[in-house]
Amino acid sequence: MKNTFILLGLLFLAVSCNKYPADSVTTEENDLIGSLYDQSANFGSYKTFAIVDSVIFIKNQSGENELDSGVSKFSDRIISLLAQNMIARGYVRVPKDSMPDLGIDASILSGEITGSYTYWGGYPSYWGWGGYSYWYGYPQTTYYNYEIGSLIINMVDLKNRNELDKELRVLWNNFAAGLVSNSTSSNSSRIDRAVNTMFTQSPYVKR
Amino acid sequence: MKRVIIIALIIGAFNLNGKAQGQSDLQLSMSYNIAVPMGDFSDYINLTSFRGMNVQLDYYISDKISIGGSIGWNGFYQKKERESYSFDGGAVNGVRYNYLYQLPLFLKVQYRFMDEGNITPYAALSVGGIYTEHETYLGYIGFSDETWSFATAPELGALMMLGQSGWEFKVAATYNINFYNRNNLNTIQNLGIGLGFNYDF
Numbered sequence: 001m002k003n004t005f006i007l008l009g010l011l012f013l014a015v016s017c018n019k020y021p022a023d024s025v026t027t028e029e030n031d032l033i034g035s036l037y038d039q040s041a042n043f044g045s046y047k048t049f050a051i052v053d054s055v056i057f058i059k060n061q062s063g064e065n066e067l068d069s070g071v072s073k074f075s076d077r078i079i080s081l082l083a084q085n086m087i088a089r090g091y092v093r094v095p096k097d098s099m100p101d102l103g104i105d106a107s108i109l110s111g112e113i114t115g116s117y118t119y120w121g122g123y124p125s126y127w128g129w130g131g132y133s134y135w136y137g138y139p140q141t142t143y144y145n146y147e148i149g150s151l152i153i154n155m156v157d158l159k160n161r162n163e164l165d166k167e168l169r170v171l172w173n174n175f176a177a178g179l180v181s182n183s184t185s186s187n188s189s190r191i192d193r194a195v196n197t198m199f200t201q202s203p204y205v206k207r
Numbered sequence: 208m209k210r211v212i213i214i215a216l217i218i219g220a221f222n223l224n225g226k227a228q229g230q231s232d233l234q235l236s237m238s239y240n241i242a243v244p245m246g247d248f249s250d251y252i253n254l255t256s257f258r259g260m261n262v263q264l265d266y267y268i269s270d271k272i273s274i275g276g277s278i279g280w281n282g283f284y285q286k287k288e289r290e291s292y293s294f295d296g297g298a299v300n301g302v303r304y305n306y307l308y309q310l311p312l313f314l315k316v317q318y319r320f321m322d323e324g325n326i327t328p329y330a331a332l333s334v335g336g337i338y339t340e341h342e343t344y345l346g347y348i349g350f351s352d353e354t355w356s357f358a359t360a361p362e363l364g365a366l367m368m369l370g371q372s373g374w375e376f377k378v379a380a381t382y383n384i385n386f387y388n389r390n391n392l393n394t395i396q397n398l399g400i401g402l403g404f405n406y407d408f
Contacts, residue, residue, distance in 0.1 A: 029289075029302045032346035036297035134244060201291035201298035 028190050031178035033197045043070045043205050046101035046159060048094045049086050051079050056107040073184065074191055078106050081195040082153070089199070090207035101159040103168070107152050149180040152195055155205075172205060174198040224300055234273070236263040237402025238377060242281045245382075246396040251285075252305050258282040263315065270322035275315045277333060281397070283307040292345075301346035307395070308340040309385060311358060319366070331362040337385045339395065350390075358385040366405060375405040 055075040082104055083093055094100050155172035176194030181187055199205065240259030242366035244252050258281065265275035287303040313333035320328045337358040342351040381399040388394070 030347040031301065031347065033291075033300040035299075039296055077323065177346075197291065197300045201293070201300055 003195045027179045027181045028186060031176060031190060031194065033176045033194050033201070034174065035198050035202045036173045037202060037204060038169070038171045041157070043171070044207050046091070046157075047207065048092045048098070049102040049104060049155075050094055050096040050098070050100035050158075051082055052103075052105045052147065053079075053096075055079070056105070074108075074188065077188060078151070078191060078195060081192060082106065085195065085199040089205055099158075101157075102171070103156045103158045105154050105156070109150050150175055150177040151191065153195070153198060172202065174202075211316070214368060221256060228350065232267050232338065233408040234265040234275075234405050235260070235408065236265065236269070236277075236403060236405040239261075240279065240281060241400045242283070242383070243400075244283065244397050247393050248395045251392060252283045252307060254283070254285045256281050256283045256397075259399070261399075261403070265281075265315070265405075268281060271319045271359040273317045273319075275317070277311070277313045277315055278305070279309075279311045279313075281309045282400070283397075284360035286386075292305040299345065304342075304349070306342040309383075310338040310340075311337050311383065311385075312338070313358075313360065317362075325368045327366045327368075328365060329364055331364070333360040333362065333381075334358075337383075337387075338393075339385065339387055341387075341390055341392070343390075352390055354387075354390075356385055356387045358383065360384065360399075364401070373407040376406075377401070377403045377405055379403075 055078050058180075086104070087093060091102070096103075153172075153174040154170050156168040157171050158168065161168065176198070178190065181190075232384045238261045240261050242256040242259055244254070244256075259279065261277055261279035263275055263277035266272040267273045271342060283306070287305065289300065289302045291298045291300040311333070313335035315331055315333040316332035317329055320330070336355045338353070338355050340351065340353045343349055360381050360383045362379055362381040364377060367376040367378075368374075369376060379399075379401040381401065383395075383397050383399055385395040
């Protein structure tokens with residue numbers, strides 16, 4: 001009888017122990033797209049805009065420039081997406097030297113995040129959790145190393161320049177960050193989604 | 208004389224408790240638990256958890272009343288599709304992964320409505336603490352937090368005797384209220400459905 005009970009117990013434990021449901025997370029599902037704006041700005045008071053000629057690539061500190069070819073590949077795409085969205089919001093695109101009210105720049109930077117986390121596999125807090133292998137010795141430390149690529153888009157006020165400080169006021173700041181992928185087709189759809197999302201989650205950018 | 212007193216005490220105890228002969232004082236119970244998120248908690252995760260269990264030890268102080276302790280576990284998880292979350296001065300867009308694990312450690316009083324018959328309904332009240340592991344990821348960034356908080360759980364159920372084997376089949380509905388009040392979650396409430404067995408020692 002007692003053995004039956006223990007057997008039942010093990011059965012229940014087996015049901016409870018798997019930590020996360022098998023859930024395949026793709027690279028692009030990790031993408032984050034953020035938009036921040038100057039709440040004192042009146043986006044309706046500007047009419048014209050200009051965009052930089054090409055996307056600026058900011059290399060990481062280690063000097064690697066794997067993204068270089070990718071950047072030139074996506075530069076035109078990013079710029080034309082920005083233009084389309086701005087025009088759809090009622091702004092007029094003008095050349096850079098025609099005194100635009102707004103200036104838009106885009107840059108890509110890449111960097112690595114390296115870190116570690118440690119978890120304790122012992123009793124009592126984790127017995128129901130997975131990743132549980134105390135007979136190999138614990139606590140366990142797992143190291144991770146991701147390469148993160150970010151697209152950064154700024155909108156600056158060229159109409160009301162601060163001549164004294166020679167500073168431009170940033171009205172709208174956006175980032176799209178995610179794990180760097182080697183697939184060109186996947187990257188282009190991620191870029192499309194990133195730029196379009198920046199606009200859809202910022203309904204205040206309009207004339 | 209001493210012996211007489213001891214015997215008298217034992218007899219007295221039996222009379223007081225009115226305990227049926229042959230019934231054991233100690234009962235171990237084990238059940239598989241399903242948990243349905245309720246209240247505000249369902250805004251965070253609204254998927255039923257099919258990963259849960261509970262182990263309970265009861266001591267019968269009379270035929271109908273037992274006191275005991277229980278330890279349990281439940282794991283909740285929900286992935287939320289890509290969405291923009293607005294805040295003052297901006298918005299952020301991403302896929303959200305919400306996790307919540309609960310480990311209740313309870314003291315429990317249980318009352319059987321009948322002391323004979325094959326099927327016995329019962330009511331119980333648990334009070335204690337829940338160890339909560341709370342994890343949320345938005346894209347590749349996330350946070351996790353672990354804490355103990357006060358909790359209570361009223362329960363209704365029924366026990367079915369399986370012959371004279373000392374085994375009982377158990378069905379229980381428990382309403383768990385975890386006074387968490389952290390990280391934008393108020394009380395974590397869920398309705399637990401338990402199926403399990405009791406064993407008399």
